[in-house]
Amino acid sequence: MTSLLTQVVVRLLLAPTIVIAAAVLAKGYSSVGDGFSAGVIAALGVIAVYLVLGAEQADRLLPVRLAPVGAIAGLLITLVVTFSSVVRGEPLLTHAPPPGADVIHLGTLELITAVAFDVGVFLLVFGAVVGILRTVALARSEAGS
Amino acid sequence: MTLVLPLAIPWFAAVALAALDGRRPAVGWAAVASLAAALVATAALAIRVWTEGPVETVTGGWPVGVGITLRADALSVLFSLLTLAVLVVCLAHEVLSGIESRLFPALVAFMTVGLTGLFLTGDIFSFYVFFEIAMVSAYVITGYGGRPRQISAAFVFAVVNLLGSFVFLIAIAATYHVTGSLEMGQVAERIADVEPSTVILIAVTVFVAFGVKLGLFPFHFWLPVVYASVRPAVAAILSGALANIGTYGVLRFGADVFPRELEFSASALVVLGVITILYGAMQAMSRRTAPEVIAYSSIGQVGYVLIALAIGGPIGYAAAVLYAILNSLNKVLLFLASGLRGWLVGAAFFVGVISVAGIPPAAGFFGKLEVFRAAIEDASVTLVALLFLGGALSVVYLLQIYQHVYWRPGGVAAGGEASPVVLRALTFAVALVVLALGLWPEPLLAASRAAAEVLVGGPE
Numbered sequence: 001m002t003s004l005l006t007q008v009v010v011r012l013l014l015a016p017t018i019v020i021a022a023a024v025l026a027k028g029y030s031s032v033g034d035g036f037s038a039g040v041i042a043a044l045g046v047i048a049v050y051l052v053l054g055a056e057q058a059d060r061l062l063p064v065r066l067a068p069v070g071a072i073a074g075l076l077i078t079l080v081v082t083f084s085s086v087v088r089g090e091p092l093l094t095h096a097p098p099p100g101a102d103v104i105h106l107g108t109l110e111l112i113t114a115v116a117f118d119v120g121v122f123l124l125v126f127g128a129v130v131g132i133l134r135t136v137a138l139a140r141s142e143a144g145s
Numbered sequence: 146m147t148l149v150l151p152l153a154i155p156w157f158a159a160v161a162l163a164a165l166d167g168r169r170p171a172v173g174w175a176a177v178a179s180l181a182a183a184l185v186a187t188a189a190l191a192i193r194v195w196t197e198g199p200v201e202t203v204t205g206g207w208p209v210g211v212g213i214t215l216r217a218d219a220l221s222v223l224f225s226l227l228t229l230a231v232l233v234v235c236l237a238h239e240v241l242s243g244i245e246s247r248l249f250p251a252l253v254a255f256m257t258v259g260l261t262g263l264f265l266t267g268d269i270f271s272f273y274v275f276f277e278i279a280m281v282s283a284y285v286i287t288g289y290g291g292r293p294r295q296i297s298a299a300f301v302f303a304v305v306n307l308l309g310s311f312v313f314l315i316a317i318a319a320t321y322h323v324t325g326s327l328e329m330g331q332v333a334e335r336i337a338d339v340e341p342s343t344v345i346l347i348a349v350t351v352f353v354a355f356g357v358k359l360g361l362f363p364f365h366f367w368l369p370v371v372y373a374s375v376r377p378a379v380a381a382i383l384s385g386a387l388a389n390i391g392t393y394g395v396l397r398f399g400a401d402v403f404p405r406e407l408e409f410s411a412s413a414l415v416v417l418g419v420i421t422i423l424y425g426a427m428q429a430m431s432r433r434t435a436p437e438v439i440a441y442s443s444i445g446q447v448g449y450v451l452i453a454l455a456i457g458g459p460i461g462y463a464a465a466v467l468y469a470i471l472n473s474l475n476k477v478l479l480f481l482a483s484g485l486r487g488w489l490v491g492a493a494f495f496v497g498v499i500s501v502a503g504i505p506p507a508a509g510f511f512g513k514l515e516v517f518r519a520a521i522e523d524a525s526v527t528l529v530a531l532l533f534l535g536g537a538l539s540v541v542y543l544l545q546i547y548q549h550v551y552w553r554p555g556g557v558a559a560g561g562e563a564s565p566v567v568l569r570a571l572t573f574a575v576a577l578v579v580l581a582l583g584l585w586p587e588p589l590l591a592a593s594r595a596a597a598e599v600l601v602g603g604p605e
Contacts, residue, residue: 072160072164076160079153079157079160083149083156086149090206091202091204091205091206092149092205092215093205093212094204094205094206
C-alpha cells in the first residue's frame, strides 16, 4: 500500500495539518473551533505518518515518545486554569481578565486564560490520541516480529 | 470552596500519580493519603449541607442552564462519602498486599474524580462525562493483575458497559431534544409539559442504562463473570464504589428528574425487583466458591433497592438509600474477606454474612427492616412475603458458603499460608464498622432520611 508517492505526500502533509490545527485552536474564540478539534486534527496528521511509514520509522521521525508527557502537561494546565479562579474567590472556570477588560492582542488572538485552557485541552487530546496509537502500533509490531 | 475541594484534590492527585510509579509503596500511600484528604473535604462539605442545606455553584458565573451547575445536597454528599471511604479502604488493602501495576493508584484516583464529580454535578451532560471518566478507569482496573481471566473479564465488562453508556447518551440527547436543557432542575420542571409517551421512553432508556451498571435482572449477565474473575480488592471497588453510580443514578433520575414516570412504572419495578431478588438468591445457592456466591448475591440485593424505590415516598426512598449504602459496605467486606486466609478473616466474613442476611447486630438488619417497613406501609402482603422469602434464601446461601469455605476440613480457607496480619486487621476494621453501624444506626438513618427528603421535595 505504501508507495513512494504516499510516503512523500504524508510527510509533506504533516506540517500543513499542524498549521490548520493551530488555526482551529486560535479561531475558536470568534468562530467554530477549539482545543479539542485542533487536537484531533493534529493527531490525524501523526496517525497518517504511522499508517504509511510504520511504528519504528515514525518513532525516529517524530518526537512521539513524549506524547504521554504532553497529555499529562495538558491536563495539568487545564486543571490549574479551572481551579485558579476558585483561589481568586470566583466561581469555578471563571476566566480572567473579565469581559470588557483590556487584553494583550497577538494578531487577532486575545491572551486570556480561556486560551491557556484550550491549549491544555489541545495537548491532552493530541498527547492521549498519539500515545494510545503508539502503544497499539508498538504492540502490533512486537507481535508481528 | 467547600464544594470545589472534594473535586480538586482527586484531580490533582490523579495527574501527579499518573506520572509516578505506582508499584512503589510510597506512591501507593501518597495515593491513599490524597483520597483520605478528599474524604475529609467531602465530610466538611457534608456537614455544611446537613446543617445549612444544599450548596450550589454555577461555573464561570454564568446563568443556570448556560454554565455547568455543581450541586451538593444530602443525597449526593452521602453517596460521595460512602464511595470515597470504600475507595480509601480498597486502595489501602491493595497497597498493603503489594501493587503490581504502575498505573493502579492513578486509575483509582481518576475513578474517584469521576465518581465524586458525578455525585456533585447538577447537570446531566457533565454527569455523563464524569460517569465515563469513572467507567474508563474501571475498564482498565478490571484488567488489573493481567492474567487471561482478568483480561477477558475486563473485555466483557468494557463491551457491556460501553453499550450501557451508549444507551444513556441516547437518553441524554432525547432529553435535550424535548426539554432544551440539561440542568437537572430545569429538566425536571420542563419535562412535566412534555407528552408522557415520549418521556416514558426516555425514562425507560435511562433505567436500562443504569440497570446494566447495577447488574439488575435481566441485564445481569456480565456481572458474575467479572466479579468472580478479578482480584478481591478490584471486585470490592467495582461492587462497593462503582455500582453506586447505578443506585445513585436510579434514585436521582427516577425520583428527582422523572418522578411521574417512576410512579407510573412502579408495579413493573416491583416485579423486576422481586425477580432480581429470587433469581440472584437461586443462582447464589447453586454456587460453591465465595466470589461467585457474593457476585450473585449482589445481583439479588439490588432488587431490594428497586422495590424500595418503587414504593417511593419518604419511607421508600429512605429505605432505598439506606439499603444501597449498607449493601455496598457488605459487598466490600465480603469481597475483601474472601481473598484472605488466617484467623479474624472468618469472623469478618461472618459479620458480612449476617449483615447481608439482615441479622442483628450487623448493620444490614436495619436495611432489611426499613425495606420491610416500606412494604408494610404499601400494605402489600405478597410483597412482604416475597421480601421475607428473599431474606430467608440469603441466609441459606450465605451460611452455606460460610460453612463450605471456613468450616469444612480441607476447605479453601484451611489450606495455604495466612495473609499478612495488617490486611486481616484492615478487613476486620471494616467488619467492625458494619457492626458499629448496626449498634448505633441513628446517624445513618438520619442521613438517609435527609437524602430521601431531597428526593421527595423535588428540585428547588
